[in-house]
Structure formats: C-alpha cells, structure tokens
Amino acid sequence: MSEQKLTLGAIFYENFELLDMYGPLEMFGILDQVDLVTVAEKAGPVKSTQGPKTVADYSFANCPPLDLILLPGGIGTIPELNNEAMLNFLRERSTSVKYTMSVCTGSALLAKAGLLDGRKATSNKLYFSLATMQSDKVDWVEEARWVVDGPMVTASGVSAGTDMALGVIAELFGQEKAEWACMVSEYEWNSDANHDPFVKYLNKGGNL
Amino acid sequence: MSEQKLTLGAIFYENFELLDMYGPLEMFGILDQVDLVTVAEKAGPVKSTQGPKTVADYSFANCPPLDLILLPGGIGTIPELNNEAMLNFLRERSTSVKYTMSVCTGSALLAKAGLLDGRKATSNKLYFSLATMQSDKVDWVEEARWVVDGPMVTASGVSAGTDMALGVIAELFGQEKAEWACMVSEYEWNSDANHDPFVKYLNKGGNL
Known part of the structure; x- marks a missing residue:
C-alpha cells in the first residue's frame, strides 16, 4: 500500500479520444491517493476527436514532477508521431514515474519514442x-485487454483503458481499493487482462 | 432510422462527475449522426469533481437549438438544486428535445425541476x-441500470450512463448502430436496462 499522494499527468493532444482519457481519469480521480494534472505541449484548451475541449493546466515546459503518466489515443495520434516535442517529453518523463500508461493508439506514440523496445x-x-509499424523491437500482444x-x-x-486503470490501482493500492472504485x-x-473480446476485429478498421 | 443530424447539448456545471459525462459523450460523439455542443450557465472552463476542466462553448443564453440533452451528476449536483438558472434552462429546453438524459445524481436536478413528476x-x-427527496410525485425505480x-x-x-447512451442510440438509430459503437x-x-448489480448498495454512501 502506497502512503504518499501520487500525481498523475494526463497528457492531452489535439484530437485525443474522449473515453481513452476520461475512463481512467474517473477511476484515478475518485481516489484520495491520487491528484490529477492536465498537461499538453502548450497550456490551454485542447480539442478532442469528438469536439469537447479540455483545459491543459500545464505545458510540457512547466509540468510538475509526475508519479504516473496517462497517454490517450485517438485520430490525433497520427500527427503526434512526428511531433518531437511530444516524443521527447515522453522519453524524459517516463524514466521518473512508477507507471507510464497508454490507451488505444497511445501505444503507437510510446513505440515511436522507443519506450516499448x-x-x-x-x-x-x-x-x-x-x-506495430512504429517498432519491430516490441513484443506486440494481439490478444490482451x-x-x-x-x-x-x-x-x-x-474502453479497455478503464479496466487497465483499475488494474494499476489494484497494483498500487490493493485489490480492495480497485473494487471500491468500481462500487462508487x-x-x-x-x-x-487476458480477456479480450475484440481481438477478432484485429486490423479490420471502423467500417465493418 | 433518423436521417437528420442531431445536436446533443452536454450540460456542464462545477463539480460534475467526469465519467457521467464522458462515457455517453464518447458513444454519441463517435456517430456521424450526432454533433456535440458543450453548454453551461456561463461559457468558459468548468471544473469537474476530479479536477480537469472542460470548456463550455455556449452559455444558457446563447445555446443553439438542441435535439438531445445530457445532464451529468456529481457532488456539484447539490448546489445546483438551488440554482434557478439551471432548473429553468432544463424546464425550457426539455420540452423541445427528443430525449433528456441524466446520469447519476443528475436525475435529482430533473426531479427538482418537476420534469419527472x-x-x-x-x-x-x-x-x-x-x-427521491426532490419529488414524491416520481415513480422511483430502485433496481435499474x-x-x-x-x-x-x-x-x-x-458508468451506467454509457449503457444508457447505447440504449438511446439503439432507439434512435437502430441496434446495429449501437453495436457498431461498442465495437469501435x-x-x-x-x-x-433491468440488470443492476449495484442495487445492493442502495443508500449506503461511498464509505463501505
């Protein structure tokens, strides 16, 4: 059981996917043990894929020390793959946190940054x-939540991000805390983590 | 099957619960058939219970015509119960939309406004x-998702809001569209809607 309060940095970029971010932020955010901070390359409003904008309170330049990183996916992942400011921020900050977490296509950014090799x-x-096209040095697991x-x-x-967040909460604070978060x-x-009902759609895109 | 694009007004207020809002907004927001607009009493950043702020693009005064309303809950519900601007906005706008949807304690606001009588x-x-204390003219259903x-x-x-949103999507656009949203x-x-594993915690609060 961790006693110290942890700071989770939620990393926003234009056209992030809403639930990638807000499923995990709900679960971490209801814990007394975790503070959330919103971070983007530049502070200010950041538009999601679906439209609503979140305010990033910190820029990469003035982001406070972090204990956890949460990186969403979304259609905005594609341009970010060529954004060295993003890749460098991830490279620098991931070395000093307990967990760097990605959801959805967020792992493409981690792979491009070399962090999954x-x-x-x-x-x-x-x-x-x-x-997978970002790095062939990663052991890509097709069937996993x-x-x-x-x-x-x-x-x-x-939606898998919410289940992952609870898994990390169980790891950090115990299974009972994760179950409490589910209850409230x-x-x-x-x-x-191995139950993956969506692997059957592997690489089929969104037009089935 | 509806052909016309629908506008969903997401109603923000200080200390709204993140996932109440963003679970449903994910599901409606991935549909080509729905546009999302963010609305609050005053336009600008609105803080959630968990901390992150969303930008309300419209105020109650300049909110465009809506086809759907989504009202979240959260600890901020309690002060809003005495906010006539909120209650009047809900009374006025609910008469002209297809569905007024609430999540969590959002239904306390609808009840206080007399909209559930x-x-x-x-x-x-x-x-x-x-x-339930907001109105005794409502048939309150304890066991329901x-x-x-x-x-x-x-x-x-x-989290029940996400399941509800998919139910409304099935109603508006067909079951296949709801299943497509689940897949992507x-x-x-x-x-x-009747499967409710949490009814056993009725009125037990968050400190079990």
Whole structure:
C-alpha cells in the first residue's frame, strides 16, 4: 500500500479520444491517493476527436514532477508521431514515474519514442498495425485487454483503458481499493487482462 | 432510422462527475449522426469533481437549438438544486428535445425541476435518496441500470450512463448502430436496462 499522494499527468493532444482519457481519469480521480494534472505541449484548451475541449493546466515546459503518466489515443495520434516535442517529453518523463500508461493508439506514440523496445505491449485492435509499424523491437500482444511490462502499461482500444486503470490501482493500492472504485462508479470491471473480446476485429478498421 | 443530424447539448456545471459525462459523450460523439455542443450557465472552463476542466462553448443564453440533452451528476449536483438558472434552462429546453438524459445524481436536478413528476426514473444507487427527496410525485425505480419514460431517460450511477447512451442510440438509430459503437470503442455493453448489480448498495454512501 502506497502512503504518499501520487500525481498523475494526463497528457492531452489535439484530437485525443474522449473515453481513452476520461475512463481512467474517473477511476484515478475518485481516489484520495491520487491528484490529477492536465498537461499538453502548450497550456490551454485542447480539442478532442469528438469536439469537447479540455483545459491543459500545464505545458510540457512547466509540468510538475509526475508519479504516473496517462497517454490517450485517438485520430490525433497520427500527427503526434512526428511531433518531437511530444516524443521527447515522453522519453524524459517516463524514466521518473512508477507507471507510464497508454490507451488505444497511445501505444503507437510510446513505440515511436522507443519506450516499448524489448517489452510486451498492446494497442487498439481495429488499428493495431498503426502501433506495430512504429517498432519491430516490441513484443506486440494481439490478444490482451491490457499488458503490464515493468513500468510500461498499454491498453487495448478506448474502453479497455478503464479496466487497465483499475488494474494499476489494484497494483498500487490493493485489490480492495480497485473494487471500491468500481462500487462508487457502478462499474463492472473486466479484471482479467487476458480477456479480450475484440481481438477478432484485429486490423479490420471502423467500417465493418 | 433518423436521417437528420442531431445536436446533443452536454450540460456542464462545477463539480460534475467526469465519467457521467464522458462515457455517453464518447458513444454519441463517435456517430456521424450526432454533433456535440458543450453548454453551461456561463461559457468558459468548468471544473469537474476530479479536477480537469472542460470548456463550455455556449452559455444558457446563447445555446443553439438542441435535439438531445445530457445532464451529468456529481457532488456539484447539490448546489445546483438551488440554482434557478439551471432548473429553468432544463424546464425550457426539455420540452423541445427528443430525449433528456441524466446520469447519476443528475436525475435529482430533473426531479427538482418537476420534469419527472408522474414518470418512472432512477438515480445513483449509493446516494439514491438525494433524488427521491426532490419529488414524491416520481415513480422511483430502485433496481435499474437505466429507465426510459417517454422523453425522459435516467441512468443509475456514473458508468451506467454509457449503457444508457447505447440504449438511446439503439432507439434512435437502430441496434446495429449501437453495436457498431461498442465495437469501435471496444466496449462490452450491458444492454439490459433491468440488470443492476449495484442495487445492493442502495443508500449506503461511498464509505463501505
């Protein structure tokens, strides 16, 4: 059981996917043990794929020390793959946190930054190849709700991030705390990281 | 099947619960058939219970015509129960939309506004009495993931809003569209509005 309050940095970029971010932020945010901070390359409003804008309170330049990183996916992942400011921020900050967590295509950014090399990882099922084409030094796991490999934690698409967050909460604060978070948020947790009902859609895109 | 694009007004207020809002907004927001607009009493950043701020693009005064309303809950519900500007906005706008949807303690606001009188409705399980004490003219349903009564749709706590949103999507655009939304968001839908594993915590609060 961790006693010290942890700071989670939620990393925003234009056209992030809403639930990638806000499923995990709900679960971490209801804990007394975690403070959330919102971070982007530049502070200020950041538009999601779906439209609503979140205010990033910190820029990469003035971001406080972090204990946890949460990196969402979304259609905005693609331009970010060529954003050295983002890749460098991830490279620098991931070395000093307990867990760097990605959801959905967020793992493509971690792979591009070289942070998953030599590790197991997963990604969004429908667009899996967006992640795998970023690095052939990653042991890509097709069938997984989420994958933990040391300090790097990668979730499958969108809703999988919420299950991953609860898995990390269980790791940090105990299983009872994760179950408490489920109770207060009326959430039925898929607590088995290997249960992946969406692997059958691997690389089939969104037009089935 | 609806052909016309629908506008969903997401109603923000200080200390709204993140997932109450963003679970449903993910599901509606991934549809080509729905545009999302963010609305609050005053336009500008609105802080959530968990900290992150969303930008309300419209105020109550300049909010465009809406086809759907989404009202979240959260600890901010309590002061809003005495905010006539909020209650009047809900009274005025609910008459011209297809569905007014609440999540969690949001139904306490609808009840206080008199909008649930003579109808069936549900609310957050742990704090159910916050809703029921607002009106004794509502047929409060203790065991339900969500309840549809005409144009008024009320969900149980937090995560239940996502299941409700998919139920409304199925109603508006067909079951296949709801299942497509689940696929692209890798979401395992509890599609049975009567399946409520959290009723056992009725009025037990968050300190079990």
